[in-house]
Amino acid sequence: MDEPEELPTLVATASHPPGDNPTCREHALSDLCRWSAFAGVAARTLVQPLDTIRARVMVSSRPLSVWQTIEQAGTVPHKQRTWRCTTLLRSLYRGYSISVLVQAPAVATYLTVYEKTKSALSQWTASYRAAQQQPPLDLSSASPWNHLFSGLAAESVSAVFWTPMEVLKQRAQVAASDADASLRVLTRRTWAEEGAHAFFRGYLLTIGVFGPYAMIYFVTYERLKRWWSSVLSRTGPLPSWSVLTSAAISGAVAAALTTPLDVLKTRLQTSRLLAGEHLSAWGLASQLVQRQGSRVLFRGLGPRILWVMPNTAITMTVFEYFKARAESRTAPIPPSEGAAQSNRCFTDR
Template sequence: MSASGEPVTLPDSSAARMSPPSTAHEPAITDLCSWSAVAGVLARTAVQPLDTIRARVMVSSKPLSIWETLQRAGTESCARYHRRLGRFGAFVRSLYRGYTISVLVQAPAVATYLTVYEKTKFALAEFEAASRTSPHRRPLIDLSASSPWNHLCSGLAAETVSAVFWTPMEVMKQRAQVATCDADATLRTLARRLWTEEGARALFRGYLLTIGVFGPYAMLYFVTYERLKRWWSRFLTKSESLPSWSILASAAASGAVAAACTTPLDVLKTRLQTTRLAAGERLSLWRMASALVREQGYQALLRGLGPRVLWIVPNTAITMTAFEYFKAQASSRTVSTASLEGVAS
């Protein structure tokens, strides 16, 4: 996104819907990975404190407001950080627990996530176009680039593949975020304790649950996001471009809807991944959910809804706006290069 409001080119515009997709216009996989990695790290840096608040509210044994969570963050830092950084510095450090873990994994995770989404969306659109011209292959559903079915399938594929990165990150990051002391939240301490007490398998605890939470989230998010972008394109302009602020608004609104709808699943995932178990010990998700509802009521499944939405909205807005901006810049450079080559020839 540029300060001058430079428009962002829609990846599946009305012109693209009129003809089958062409591999000549498909972004290179290296470019997709680079753009999405940078966008993901920028977003993570901005929203890490909100994610920390979300995790602490969700694992609390009693309802906590955001203000109460912030007050606790100021008192849970170790004395040595109070002396070295001051009260405010220790407070900020407490909110950024798990940041190192997040950044190390965020780049490959977001790169995989958005690259798989874009590549799957493009491949499904090509399959749809080929099927339309073949009398022997008729798709059961519409998989064109503008179809919600395409966005739904692409979102699920993106989450399933990228969960290989997200799951270990979530396990380590959330344990750092809910630790009662900064000394217990370092990457080295967490890794050593997890390895010796629970084994390497603990890194992937909740992998299927991560897909169960963020699979529906990604499906709902991308369907809503693509619909909103198309609505903006009809409402604002007849060209193939959208202003950057409309991309920002579409990503934020889609993130809010998807985050709110999947909060109960995220509560269970967060509790499962932050529970310490002995090596070989298993924790039934159903048993944990039943105990939570029995002890704290059904409202416990919505605990952290506010912080989760407040975390995801700016995270998705920053990530997608930056990603679309980088993609638009690369597309404009490609078009300019092609034009120059055409003139030269």
């Protein structure tokens, strides 16, 4: 079976093949970034309540049900049993504003770095083979090593956006009241009490959580896509339903395997430390296991999987759809169509 087609290098060059329009490539890159951001925001809007439940379950000192977790946050007083839909939604969407502000550039950076790294590593392997040499490591587009390193690179770069978002978002999600969950209040309080470095607390741990997550996710995702290509006898873009299922399954697998790391990250980033205080991930893990047992590291496993599956499924389905459109826009124009056609963008729509 032929290998899946690589994402075109969406960069204009001084010289290019006949019919290969650099302007279209620039437009395709712009579209890819824009729709990657749109996919991330759309997914975040739908799954924010599940993420809030995940955070509250993970930081709880004892096992709680979903409804008990909402009540514990003070959104619905124990004496008040008339549950209002607006109150419940406001509670579950705490931290949404900071998520939306950061989600667009973070997701666009994440997916763009992944695709660019994947393409660069594949070209590196191809250069060895073109010279009839064996590369030190097979990093072709079909290699799991390519997907592993590309996922790690994407996470390492985009963590600059993710880490401050996670700190503020999770503190809002576990706040005792809506007033305490205000983005302005949280930002001022964190800055005044803990300093600027608090916004990047857990940066390395974020990479430690989502680095392995990204590697597991993309290796599984690319394997499933190749399997679908074989089953459906497709060499081009896959149907959206197959991308959706591949992304959801891959997200569930990666989320389950990295839950203990996510518990530590969530606890560390929601803790309030005074200037000069330090709490390591290892020290936190030791405290949790000693006080609550090893099962505490898997607390929130269900909500985490339920949050990740639709999030990744929506994001990747939208991304793959517009990636396919970007590839069609940058496809070389056949010479038979004439030089006069060389300045238009190719589309299949």
